[in-house]
Amino acid sequence: MYGFTTTLTDTSFEQALARTVDALKSEGFGVLSEIDVQAALQDKLGLAMLPYRILGACKPTLAHQALQAAPDIGLLLPCNVIVREASPGHIVVGFLDPQIMVRLVGSMVGPELQAVADAAEQHLRSACARLAGNTAAVSAV
Template sequence: MTYTHSIALPLPWDEAVHRTRDALQEQGFGILTEIDVRATFETKLGVDAAAAVGDYIILGACNPALASRALAAEPSMGALLPCNVVVRRGPQERETTIEAIDPQTMVRLSASAAVSAVADDAGVRLDRALARLTEPEEQPAP
């Protein structure tokens, strides 16, 4: 069973994070939370654990209009929000991986047609954001 949409790109870590934020914003998602897994591991588990995971953040992405529709249809859906987007790069990897939750995961847990419609919309938007990352970044005019 897959529960994420994933791409791997030959981008440096900082650029991948920046472009992921921008691509999500273009699709109406704001970042409500950010978890720096590497920093958390270093603090809680030590330098070796942090080094083993590499660069790794979890962005809690939220499109307020979609969240409102999902919660109106089924208030318990809040337990599955926001949509998590992971940006990660292992210590020996040459590419940065970006993964977004597959909103259809919500549909598997709910029989609501309204939740299904929200998941479809969110899925299209997250797929567009990931696709945007594969396009060359536009350079400002001189």
Template sequence: MTYTHSISVDLDFSEAVDQTRQALTDQGFGVITEVDMRATFTAKLGPEAADAVGDYLILGACNPTLASRALVGDPHIGALLPCNVVIRRSDGDEQTTIETIDPATMVELSESPLVREVADDADRRLKAALASMGGSAG
């Protein structure tokens, strides 16, 4: 089982970040967390470690309605929230990769029928966000 949905786009990193944020907003998600791995690695491990990863941003996307329903269905599911969305581009790459978690991963770990419904809805929305950006599936 793969655990992400992925596309590659002909956008520089900054443009891909902006378009990803808009695509998520259009599907009812807000970004509630943001982790800049390049900056973190530079600060904690040094520039060589940061350069090995390249530009790498993790957005924690949350649709409050879906999250609320999932938590009612299985309070433990909060350990898997929010839905992570990665935008990454290594030095020398010609395209930027955008990946979202496949919400079916949650279904594998929870027996709640409500979690399955929420995961299916989140999956449709995340796939639609990626599709709206064009690019090639990876």
């Protein structure tokens, strides 16, 4: 598994996007980047698709700790979050599991980096659960 998701129903894409940013903020994350995949594919390839955004989320204290523990870990930052419309009124919000970062660097992982991944995972899962209204609506991907 590489992440976890929840599906929001009876909401617009823009409302789901705003709720996602708010849920991230409530856990101390800011959004450093936002990629509008729908617009990019339309512009570059002339392809139509449902709304799809990739958010680059960062919790500064955790990013600093990770960079202190392993300076090149910036290759795996920030934490990616997707917001995509699966069908009208059904918006999937997905979070990359920070434990993937630890698995990718393998033997280079020290206890400091593992602690950062653990904390980031806890905060992202909390944001996901906040969106879902409970933890039962969170699925692994």
